[in-house]
Amino acid sequence: MQPVKPAAARVVNCPTCGKPVEWVADNRYRPFCSARCKGVDLGAWATEQYRVEASGEPKPEDPSE
Numbered sequence: 389m390q391p392v393k394p395a396a397a398r399v400v401n402c403p404t405c406g407k408p409v410e411w412v413a414d415n416r417y418r419p420f421c422s423a424r425c426k427g428v429d430l431g432a433w434a435t436e437q438y439r440v441e442a443s444g445e446p447k448p449e450d451p452s453e
């Protein structure tokens with residue numbers, strides 16, 4: 389286990405490897421930690437667990453839906 393940074397950035401766990409990932413705009417691979425993890429699990433998470441957000445921005449709630 390790694391200590392969670394007391395930063396402003398939201399931290400999520402990479403769905404593929406479980407590594408803590410800072411959910412920031414600079415992280416193009418979010419919620420994954422790397423391109424490799426994103427590629428490995430892309431199909432599964434896009435169709436099963438999560439919806440692909442068209443805007444690419446982290447929006448936990450979408451009032452327009």
Ligand SMILES: [Zn+2]
Pocket residue numbers: 402403404405406407420421422425
């Ligand atoms: Zn990962």
